[in-house]
Amino acid sequence: MERQRTGxxxxxxxxxxxxxxxxxxxxxxxxxxxxxxxRGTVESSTWRVEFASLTDADLQxxxxxxxxxxxxxxxxxxxxxxxxxxxxxxxxxxxAPGDEAYYYFKIVNHGTYNARSEGITVGNTGNLSSNxxxxxxxxxxxxxxxxxxxxxxxxxxxxxxxxxxxxxIYVRVSLKFNGSATSVPATQITFPTKKVTIPFxxxx
Numbered sequence: 001m002e003r004q005r006t007g008x009x010x011x012x013x014x015x016x017x018x019x020x021x022x023x024x025x026x027x028x029x030x031x032x033x034x035x036x037x038x039r040g041t042v043e044s045s046t047w048r049v050e051f052a053s054l055t056d057a058d059l060q061x062x063x064x065x066x067x068x069x070x071x072x073x074x075x076x077x078x079x080x081x082x083x084x085x086x087x088x089x090x091x092x093x094x095x096a097p098g099d100e101a102y103y104y105f106k107i108v109n110h111g112t113y114n115a116r117s118e119g120i121t122v123g124n125t126g127n128l129s130s131n132x133x134x135x136x137x138x139x140x141x142x143x144x145x146x147x148x149x150x151x152x153x154x155x156x157x158x159x160x161x162x163x164x165x166x167x168x169i170y171v172r173v174s175l176k177f178n179g180s181a182t183s184v185p186a187t188q189i190t191f192p193t194k195k196v197t198i199p200f201x202x203x204x
Contacts, residue, residue, distance in 0.1 A: 045111070045112040045113065046110070046111045046112050047111045047112075047113060047202070048109070048110040048111040049107065049108070049109050049110070049111060049115050049163060049200045050084035050085060050107070050108060050110065051082055051083065051084055051085065051086070051087050051105055051106070051107055051108075052082065052084075052105065052106050052107075052108045053067065053082045053105060053106075054067050054104055054105060054106060058104075058106060058168075058170070061170075062104060062147075062170060064102075064104065067080075067103060067104045067105065068101075068102070068103050068104075069101075069102045069103075069104065070099075070100065070101050070102070071098065071099060071100040071101075072094070072096060072098050072099035072100065072177075073094075073095050073096055073099055074092065074093065074094045074095070074099040074100055074101035074175070074177075075092075075093045075095075075101065076090075076091060076092050076093070076101060076103060077091045077093065078091050080103060080105075082105050087105055090103045090173045092173065092174075092175040093175070094140070094175055094176065094177040095177070096177060096184075097139075097177055097178060097179050097180070097181040097184075098177065098178075098179035099176070099177040100174070100175070100176045100177070101174070101175045101176075102172050102173070102174050102175075103172060103173045104170060104171070104172045105170075105171055105172075106168050106169060106170050106171060107161075107163065107168070107169045107171060107198075108167075108168050109163040109164065109165050109166060109167050109168075110166075111165060112165055113165060113202045113203070114162075114163070114164045114165055114202070114203040115162075115163045115164075115165075115200045115201065115202060115203055116160065116161065116162050116163065116200065116201060116203040117159065117160060117161035117162075117198050117199065117200055117201075118199050118200070118201045119199050120155060120156070120157050120158075120159055120161075120196070120197065120198050120199070121157060121195075121196070121197045122144070122155065122156055122157055122194070122195075122196050122197075123194075123195045123196075124191075124192035124193065124194055124195070125192050125193040125195065126192040126193070127192060128189065128191070128192065132185070132189050135183070135185055135189070136189065136191075138178075138181070139177065139178050139181040139182075139183065140175070140176060140177050140178060140181075140189075141174070141175070141176045141178075142174070142175050142176075142191045142194070143155075143173070143174050144171065144172075144173050144174075144194055144196050145171070145172050145173075145174055146159070146161060146169055146170065146171050146172075147169065147170040147171075147172075152172070152174075155171075155196055155198070161198065161200075162203065163200065163203075164203075173194075175191075
């Protein structure tokens with residue numbers, strides 16, 4: 001009788017120890033993870049790519065004295081309008097072989113993102129007559145150009161303009177009467193008005 005009771009006590013003690021062992025084992029394989037104070041913020045920023053007139057520093061960089069620069073008897077009539085989104089009323093004229101006329105301005109990225117051009121369109125309002133076009137092809141040029149490194153390149157639909165934040169791209173409208181021209185037009189030739197649209201998007 002006493003031996004049976006002792007056996008039961010031992011069994012009960014063993015069971016309690018086993019239960020404690022299970023409890024300890026379970027606690028040892030339990031980990032509590034916490035995520036506290038998660039916050040999201042969209043910082044303020046600006047998107048501002050625009051035209052601007054040249055400063056004295058720009059003139060010095062380009063080695064010219066004025067936004068209108070000429071060679072020979074070239075001229076400009078009226079006063080160009082330089083708005084933040086539109087440049088207009090640039091009227092250049094040349095009269096003799098060797099004449100060159102240029103009007104300079106710039107595109108500036110005042111925003112907080114890098115920018116690049118996408119989908120440039122270049123068009124003319126009207127066309128030259130076939131005879132005038134033949135003469136122009138041989139003796140004159142009328143372009144909108146941008147400064148790419150140390151060279152000037154015509155802006156076309158395939159041009160790629162990259163503008164880092166804080167950077168500047170110089171642009172000019174140019175009209176040239178080739179110095180090697182062998183003839184002059186019998187009547188005045190007026191080029192069709194150029195229209196250039198340069199969309200800018202955020203650069204990746």
